[in-house]
Each structure stands twice: as C-alpha cells, then as structure tokens.
C-alpha cells in the first residue's frame with residue numbers, strides 16, 4: 001500500500017476520494033455502489049455486481065432485507081440509544097434469545113464490533129483467572145483494538161510500538177499446506193502447547209480461536225481439534241474464547257460452528273453476522289464466569305453497550321434465520337457452491353484447493369502455467385469484478401492468495417450458479433484458456 005487512492009482517474013468522485021480519504025488497508029475497490037439489494041450491489045449507472053462477500057462477511061440476509069429495514073425504521077423512531085446503565089426490552093429479549101441458543105452461556109453483553117467483543121472477552125478472561133497471558137493462532141484476526149490486535153497475527157503488528165506483553169501464537173493446522181509434512185495436527189498441537197509451557201511465566205489466561213480462520217485463509221479446524229484444544233486449556237486452567245464473528249448465526253450450516261464439535265467455549269463472541277451488516281456484537285459466558293467477574297468488579301463500560309436499536313436488529317436477524325431455516329439453507333447452498341468450485345478446480349490447474357463449510361468457502365490458487373499464484377489470484381479478483389462478481393482475496397504471502405467466498409444465506413441457486421460462472425470466466429481469461 002502506498003497511500004494512493006486508486007480508481008478511474010477522470011471522475012470527480014475519485015479525485016475527491018484521492019484528496020480526502022485516509023487509506024486504512026490497501027487499495028479501495030474501483031466500484032462505487034450507490035445502492036444494494038439482496039445479493040447485488042448497483043452503481044449509479046445501474047451496473048450490478050454480485051456480492052459474494054456479504055459486504056464485510058456480515059450481510060447474511062443480503063442487503064436491504066425488508067424486515068431489517070422496517071425494524072431499523074421503527075427502532076430509530078421509538079427507542080434508539082440510552083444511558084449505558086439503562087436496560088430495555090430489545091436488549092433483554094436478544095440476550096434471552098441468544099441464551100436459548102447456547103444454554104451453557106446464558107450471560108450476555110451487547111457491543112458494536114467484533115474487535116470490541118473480543119476485547120471484552122479477553123478482559124473478562126484475564127480478570128476471572130487473575131492471569132494475563134493470551135494465546136491465539138498465527139493466522140488469526142480478532143480486531144484492531146488493543147487486546148484484540150495483540151491476539152491478531154495475520155497482519156498489523158508492525159510500526160505501532162509494543163503490543164500487550166504475554167501474547168503467544170501457535171500454528172493453526174493447515175491440511176493443504178502443512179507446516180511439516182507427515183506431522184499430524186494432534187502432534188502439532190501438542191508440540192505447540194509444549195512450547196507454550198516453556199515460554200509461559202505461569203500466567204496463561206485464555207486461548208482465543210476462530211473455528212474457521214477466515215482472514216487467515218479459510219482454514220477449517222479439523223474435526224476433533226476443538227476438543228483437543230479445549231482439553232489443553234482445561235489442563236492449564238485457561239479459558240477458551242471462541243470468536244464466531246464470521247462463522248456464527250448459520251453461515252457454516254449450523255447456528256454456530258462449534259456445534260459440529262460439541263465443544264462449548266467459556267466465552268463466545270459474535271459480531272458481523274449477528275447484526276447482518278449493522279454494528280452489533282455480543283459476548284456470551286457462563287453463570288460461573290459472570291459471578292466471578294462481578295465479584296472482581298468487571299468493567300467494560302462503553303457508549304453503545306446494550307443499545308436498543310442494534311439489539312432490535314439482532315433479535316430480528318435471529319428470528320429470520322430460525323424462521324426461514326437459513327442455517328440449513330447455508331448447508332444446501334454451500335454444497336451447491338462447493339460443487340461449482342470443485343468443478344473449476346477440475347478445469348483449471350491454478351485452483352489448488354477448495355475448502356470451507358456451508359457458505360464460508362475458500363478457493364486457494366497455486367502456481368500454474370509458469371505464473372505465480374499471487375499474481376493469478378490478484379488478476380482473477382480484478383477481472384471477476386469487471387465481469388460483475390465481488391469476492392475478496394486473502395493475501396497469504398508466499399502461499400499466494402485464497403479467495404474468500406461468503407454469499408448471503410438468502411442467496412438463490414441461480415445466484416450461486418452465476419457467481420461460479422463469472423469466477424470460471426475470470427479464471428479462464430486470466431489463464432488464457434477461454
């Protein structure tokens with residue numbers, strides 16, 4: 001990133017953008033949506049782009065879902081924001097609805113962003129254990145605020161001075177590109193904890209994990225991994241925090257990804273998908289953790305904690321996801337998407353791997369036809385956008401790029417097929433075979 005705002009040079013919009021926008025994470029996309037509806041974005045000229053990232057992996061109901069629009073309109077005109085110590089019906093209703101989904105974690109606080117929820121979760125774990133060492137995966141993304149950023153290893157650690165001391169990273173298991181060939185994930189995990197034990201000062205407080213490391217390249221933890229991780233945590237008195245920012249609320253085919261493994265964390269954080277595109281996050285924990293935290297004066301007092309408007313949205317999101325069976329739909333549509341992507345893998349040698357669960361899929365490019373994987377993935381992403389498909393590339397250093405594909409759970413079969421077709425056309429043109 002060079003601080004330049006790119007885009008069509010000749011438009012007044014991009015001239016103004018270039019003059020006034022602060023870059024915060026690479027280049028801006030050279031497509032300017034003027035409105036969004038369902039799975040599509042439209043620019044001012046009416047050109048449409050299929051949104052296969054659900055915005056920032058959040059808009060699980062698609063854009064401008066009529067019931068969400070109605071809920072926001074009603075809430076903003078009736079009960080929007082309150083003094084942070086005041087509770088309201090939508091907040092308690094949402095807490096109750098979340099607790100019904102995870103009865104082991106009936107104590108809930110509502111915040112705005114994923115980073116904030118992880119910040120609160122880490123603070124809670126430190127306070128309750130009286131310890132302060134936090135462990136995460138080397139490919140993790142948990143947010144940009146202090147504690148969450150200190151547990152984020154995917155990017156952003158340089159040039160900002162010290163991060164919180166006592167943070168450690170362990171490798172996430174990568175079946176496609178194993179760190180050490182012929183070493184099982186069990187051996188890798190045991191070895192990681194052995195190293196942790198040697199480095200720890202005896203203050204291990206928590207492990208924070210995404211069940212599928214999304215920004216890290218859609219790395220799905222294998223069946224059994226969460227159980228083994230949880231056992232390692234229990235053996236050391238560490239709390240297990242699961243961050244289901246992207247996997248929660250139906251995306252993987254279950255309400256929460258951890259349900260596949262039958263492992264309930266000590267703390268669960270939800271964000272992105274809970275507000276379906278509006279800023280809402282949640283921290284959920286057990287009665288025992290909540291009691292201990294209260295005894296130790298847990299403080300996480302923010303301006304928008306337990307605000308009624310986003311809570312009303314979250315409640316409506318849960319209602320729609322459950323009523324319309326969207327988790328099951330994610331499973332069915334995800335199978336269709338996976339079959340389409342595997343078809344592309346068979347057709348094009350540059351598609352190295354297709355992985356993921358439900359409607360959170362990754363397609364990893366590899367070097368082919370004498371071309372570097374990263375160059376192929378960048379070119380495919382750019383061309384796909386030109387052809388009318390937005391899917392985003394996770395830059396993975398030497399391993400090239402992983403395309404993250406996460407359409408709304410409301411996506412239709414025709415839209416899945418269109419997305420696969422556009423992606424295939426982009427790959428074909430980049431590889432010079434179509």
Ligand SMILES: Cc1ncc(COP(=O)(O)O)c(C=O)c1O
Pocket residue numbers: 112113114115116118141142143144210214215243244245246271272
């Ligand atoms: C797994 C995960 N956790 C947390 C975050 C941070 O959420 P936010 O950007 O809302 O602070 C992200 C954002 O990409 C994420 O993917």
